[in-house]
Amino acid sequence: MDNEELKRKLMGLWEKTTHNSKDLLSILFDYYFDDRYLEYKELEGRVVSALFGIPYEFGCGEKKLSGLYLISLSSEEGYRKKGILAELLQTVNNRFAKQFDFTFIVPHTELLADYFGTQGYFNSFFIMEERYTPFHDFRNDYLITLTDSDERIRSLKIHLLEEIKVIDNTEKKFPHSQIIKFIEKIESKSRSSVNLRHTYKDLEYLLHENSLGNLNFYISYDTDGKITGVIFTKKEDLKRVKILASYVADSCSYYAILEFIKHQLPDESFTIIKSDYKQPTSQAIIRQTYASANPSGIDLDNTFETVELPFNYNKLLQPLGMARLLRFENILKYIAETRSDVEFKLHIRDYNEEVSKGINSNEVVFVVKSGKLNIEPLKDFYNDRSLLHLSVKEISELLLRKNDSSNLIMEAFGIPRLDLQYKLLPF
Numbered sequence: 001m002d003n004e005e006l007k008r009k010l011m012g013l014w015e016k017t018t019h020n021s022k023d024l025l026s027i028l029f030d031y032y033f034d035d036r037y038l039e040y041k042e043l044e045g046r047v048v049s050a051l052f053g054i055p056y057e058f059g060c061g062e063k064k065l066s067g068l069y070l071i072s073l074s075s076e077e078g079y080r081k082k083g084i085l086a087e088l089l090q091t092v093n094n095r096f097a098k099q100f101d102f103t104f105i106v107p108h109t110e111l112l113a114d115y116f117g118t119q120g121y122f123n124s125f126f127i128m129e130e131r132y133t134p135f136h137d138f139r140n141d142y143l144i145t146l147t148d149s150d151e152r153i154r155s156l157k158i159h160l161l162e163e164i165k166v167i168d169n170t171e172k173k174f175p176h177s178q179i180i181k182f183i184e185k186i187e188s189k190s191r192s193s194v195n196l197r198h199t200y201k202d203l204e205y206l207l208h209e210n211s212l213g214n215l216n217f218y219i220s221y222d223t224d225g226k227i228t229g230v231i232f233t234k235k236e237d238l239k240r241v242k243i244l245a246s247y248v249a250d251s252c253s254y255y256a257i258l259e260f261i262k263h264q265l266p267d268e269s270f271t272i273i274k275s276d277y278k279q280p281t282s283q284a285i286i287r288q289t290y291a292s293a294n295p296s297g298i299d300l301d302n303t304f305e306t307v308e309l310p311f312n313y314n315k316l317l318q319p320l321g322m323a324r325l326l327r328f329e330n331i332l333k334y335i336a337e338t339r340s341d342v343e344f345k346l347h348i349r350d351y352n353e354e355v356s357k358g359i360n361s362n363e364v365v366f367v368v369k370s371g372k373l374n375i376e377p378l379k380d381f382y383n384d385r386s387l388l389h390l391s392v393k394e395i396s397e398l399l400l401r402k403n404d405s406s407n408l409i410m411e412a413f414g415i416p417r418l419d420l421q422y423k424l425l426p427f
Contacts, residue, residue: 007033009047010040010072017074020427024209028427031205037068039088039095041079049075049084053092053103057197058420063338065101065194065331067323067420068092071427073105089119097326097353101334104323106425116322120393124400124420125275125321132270134239138262142255161252164228166220166260169207174219174227176207182227186247192276194334196422205426206232215244218261220253229253232424233261241265243272245423275320275421314403323420325396329355332366333373335416340371344414345387347378348395388413 011025032054040050053068070092075085093103105121107113113123142161146154167173180203187197198206209215220229229248236242241261248254262270325331328351335342346366355361355375365381367374381387390398398409399418409415 003035006035006040006047010038010050010052013047013050013076014072014074017076018072027205027208031201032426037092039092041075041084041088043079046076048079049088051085051088051092053096054426055100056199056422058194058422059190059197060194060338061191063334064197065334066099067196068096068100068103069425070103070105086119093120093324093326101327101330102323102325104321104420106321113319113322120324120396121322122324122396122400123319123321123402124323124418125319125422126317126402127320128274128316129318130272130274132272134267134269136262136270138255138258142252145251157252161256163223164220164253164256165222166218166257168264169217169219174221176204178227179207179217179219179230180204183230183247186249193419193421195276196425198424202424202426206424209426218257220248220257220260229257231257231261236271239268241268241270243270245273275423317402321420321422323400325392325399325418327353328392328395329353329361329366329373329375331399331418332368335418336368336371336373339416342410342414342416343369345381345384346395346415347381347387347389348392349389350391388415 007029011022011029014020014025015022033052035052037053037055038050039052040047042048051070051073053070056067056069058065058067070089073085073089075082096103104124105116106125107116139161143158146157149157180200183198183203184200187195206215207217215232215234217230217232219227221227228250229246231246231248231254232244234242234244243258243261246254246257248257258270328348332346346368347362347364348366349362351361353361355364363378364375365378365387367376395415398413398415400420401409401417403417403419409417
């Protein structure tokens with residue numbers, strides 16, 4: 001079939017199975033459809049199952065990895081549980097095993113997450129939700145961050161907070177090109193985690209999508225009219241606003257935008273999505289216990305005691321997306337070049353990609369040391385007790401593990417996490 005007929009059939013399938021509007025699908029196809037990244041199954045003249053991918057660059061500083069975001073994985077109801085979607089997934093991963101370092105998926109239900117787990121995918125993107133009541137004072141949060149500052153610096157920063165202006169997307173003060181340029185600059189400077197880098201087309205789509213009522217965004221700028229922050233939000237049910245992503249040049253702009261949104265929506269509670277969390281593995285919260293609340297009913301004075309309740313911060317992390325690792329040689333090279341402090345020797349016994357002429361990866365050892373990856377013959381390591389023999393599944397689980405196990409794994413294996421993060425995917 002020709003491209004237009006194929007697009008029409010795909011849109012029909014995805015409208016029925018993903019329950020997205022025709023307008024949203026039409027815009028998505030206009031921006032992203034590329035039959036090079038498409039897999040589908042046609043039976044009796046109908047497209048009964050399909051998926052397609054959007055290529056992305058991930059990076060930390062100058063070092064980069066490539067990922068293929070798989071979307072609209074769906075089958076017509078009468079063709080489910082027949083292995084068709086599993087076949088398409090295997091085909092697309094085989095096709096791109098030498099082009100992308102990993103493919104990734106965002107399952108929308110636990111049932112789908114369990115299914116993708118059977119197809120070689122592991123939880124790999126984690127977020128934390130910070131929730132605030134309608135009475136929260138974000139300006140005060142900013143002032144608290146300044147308590148350890150010199151008095152003169154503190155006064156200057158408070159004055160800066162007062163000078164920053166904030167507008168929402170309905171005010172057309174800045175062209176989309178200027179907003180996109182600012183976000184690209186913030187992403188390119190990121191040195192934490194392995195962050196998704198949006199293309200110009202991605203950001204153009206996201207800024208346009210707010211016209212469909214799915215997204216809103218707010219912009220802060222200084223006295224010179226220079227953009228200092230962009231925050232994307234989504235209105236949810238039950239009087240709640242979700243802060244989906246923040247791109248800010250400084251913390252002052254971040255709190256200024258939050259305070260502006262709070263004044264615009266005084267009755268709303270807030271959920272802030274954090275993907276680039278940087279907290280210790282355990283903290284403690286302080287609870288005041290008043291004697292007057294004593295359940296025994298005995299008369300006591302109104303003094304209180306302070307109780308310290310320890311908790312594990314990282315247990316609050318939620319899985320958001322899943323990845324299937326493909327090019328281990330490239331991934332291990334990335335780890336070596338971004339973590340010069342780590343050292344390990346790894347043999348992946350069931351990984352069969354060619355690493356050099358006539359040599360498969362299951363015949364070599366990947367040696368990570370002093371910021372470099374060397375590939376050496378397995379036969380030279382038969383008596384080396386420090387050599388790790390792992391399967392593709394085992395090394396994938398280690399690399400994509402959640403943060404709360406990192407110290408234990410580092411002590412046992414010396415293998416750091418591949419800390420994949422993303423903000424704002426298009427679908």
